[in-house]
Amino acid sequence: MSRLYDTIVIGxxxxxxxxxRDLSKAGHSVLILEARDRIGGRARTYTDGMHVPVDLGCSFVHGYKEGNPARDIAKEFGVKTNVCQLTERQxxxxxxxxxxxxxxxxxxNxxxxRSSAQALAQSASPPPSPLTPLSEALFSQQSPLFADIQDKELAVSFARSLEVPLGVVLEKASLRWDGWENNFAGSDAAPEGGFQRFLEKIVDESKKDGVEVRLxxxxxKVEKSQEGVKILTAKDGEYTAKTVICTIPLGVLKTNAKTLFEPPLPTRRLETIAGTHVGVLEKLVLAYPSAWWPDAAKASPYIHLPSETRQSEAKDAKSVFRQNTFILASFAAPVLPQQHPTVLFYISETPALALEKFSAEEVATAGHEFLVERFAVGSAPKPTGHVLTNWRTDPLALGATTTPSIVGEGRSPLDFVELGKPLWGGSLGFAGEHTDANHRGSVAGAVVSGAREAERVAKYLNKLKET
Incomplete structure (x- = not known):
């Protein structure tokens, strides 16, 4: 007879x-099932060929001084975090x-x-149509974006830098719901050693409280059973619990939600999963033996704007870099205490999709050659290490994080609330950044939702004991 856990956490x-962690501290038995051979999920810290560990997924604690609960967790587990310092943007x-x-x-501008667009979204009567994209307000002839700027294409290209934090092109983002979130913002901080090590410390301590982890x-399959919930795994494992918390990323749920659960999820839930958008954001990291780029000791980020007209299909990887907007972070600048000669491209949806047909080696070479060309240095040392993410095609992620609500009838931030509502009378719960309306797409959303579900499930389990 297999053990009956109080809660199984998927992910x-x-x-x-x-x-x-929260459930085990409250005295409940917990088993974590993780599909990967490591913990962290979309928190992945990379070290091969790097000067220091580099985070390829979540990178910062946004709103560190403004209430992000990850700050308190870092202090609890003795994880040193460094607040990012502002440096010169070019x-x-x-x-x-x-x-x-x-x-x-x-x-x-x-x-x-952006402020004008958000004011329009909140105060216009009638409100903007759910089919109206954010780009329509930003790029209108009356937009403050073009005030006292003769070169409108320059302003438009710069505005495309918003597609990095949004995870979606401006033509897909909904104007009606732009700025709806009340999220943590202001100061940013980064954990020393990376987010993966941070999470490993939490797991190591949680194991002392009895948490079991199986990688x-x-x-x-997730089945409702007489005991509560039965879980079947691809390795023919069978586990039972009174409750389950599903933290499977939304991108994966989009592919398997119809068949993963028995009984099936309600139609409204399935429609919400299908209609909520998962963003595209990739990273290319290049580590060098020395910092050769201009103003390396003081500048970051470098916003690179297109120097060529975008073609329907780029002839080579370097053309993709020439034809799109990129944010380039430089770790040689004093953003964090430990400087090192490394740069990181934030690659938004349009260039990320265009680069998918090239190998990681080709993209890294093209990124390096583009920088040498753009900075006009003649020659530069070649990278000693590089890595390109593939979150969109990673079968255990199928995307970066959720985006703000996109254009379409019936779509709104309430979709994130719906994605977090428990089912099966409370025995099936959901957590993850995609289940928090205010903090979706961030570490805060994951932390807040995990704590929310732990509190709810603890109350549910205590109620079971009373009956």
Whole structure:
């Protein structure tokens, strides 16, 4: 007879680990089943060929000084975090940076345009149609984006940098719901050693409280049973519990939600899963023997704008870099205490999709050659290490994180609330960044949702004891 756990948590990412920790501290028996051979989920820290560990998934605790609960968890487990310092931002479209006056104007105008769009979303009567994209407000002739800027294409290209944090092109993002979230923002911080090590410390301590973790256990069926819930895995494992918390990423749920659960999920839940959008954001990291790029000791980020007209199909990988907007972070600048000669491209949806047909080696070579060309240095040392993420095609992620609500009838931030509602009378719960309306797409969303479900499940289990 297999053991009957109080709770089985599916997934050893942020939300699952937080939920397991809280439940075990409350005296409940918990088993975590993780499909990967490591913990962390979309928190992945990379070290091969790097000067220091580099996070390829979640990278920062946003709103560190503004209430993000990850800060308290870091303090609890003795994880040192460093608050990011502001450094000089540069905008490049050719072989020399735009003048500081132009950079300041682009930043100010984009901020004003976004504020104007959000004011329109909140106060317009009638409100914007759910089919109206954010791009329509940002790029309208009256938009503050173009105030005192003669080169409108320059302003549009700079605005495309928003597609990195949004995870979606501006033509898909919903104007009606832009800025709806009340999320943690302001200061950013990064854990020393990376997020994966941070989570490993939590898991190690949680094991002392009785949490069991089984890696390489991909769940293939979640069944409602007389005891509560039965879990079947691809390795023919069978586990039973009174409750289950599912933290499977939304991208994966989009592919298996119809067949994973028995009885099947309600139609409304399935429709919400299908209609909520998973974003595209990839990272290319290049580590060098020395920092050769201009102003390396003081500048980051470098916003690279297109120098070529975008083609329907790029002839080579370097053309993709020339034809799109990229944010390039430089770790040689004093953003964090330990500087090192490494750069990181944030690759938004359009260029990420265009680069998928090239190998990681080809993309890394193209990224390096693009920087040498853009910075007009003549020659530069080749990277000593590189890595390119593939979150969109990773079968255990199938995307980066959820995006804000996209255009479409019936879509709204309430979709995230729906995704987090328990089913089966409370024995089946859901957590993860995609289940938190205010903090979706962030570490905070995962942490908040994990704590939320742990509290709810603890009450449910206590009620079972009373009956």
């Amino acid at each position: 050893a990412g942020w939300s699952g680990i937080v939920a397991a 905008v490049w479209r050719s072989s020399k940076p735009e003048p500081p006056s132009v950079e300041h104007k682009l930043v100010a 984009l901020g004003a345009a 390489g256990e991909a769940v293939k």
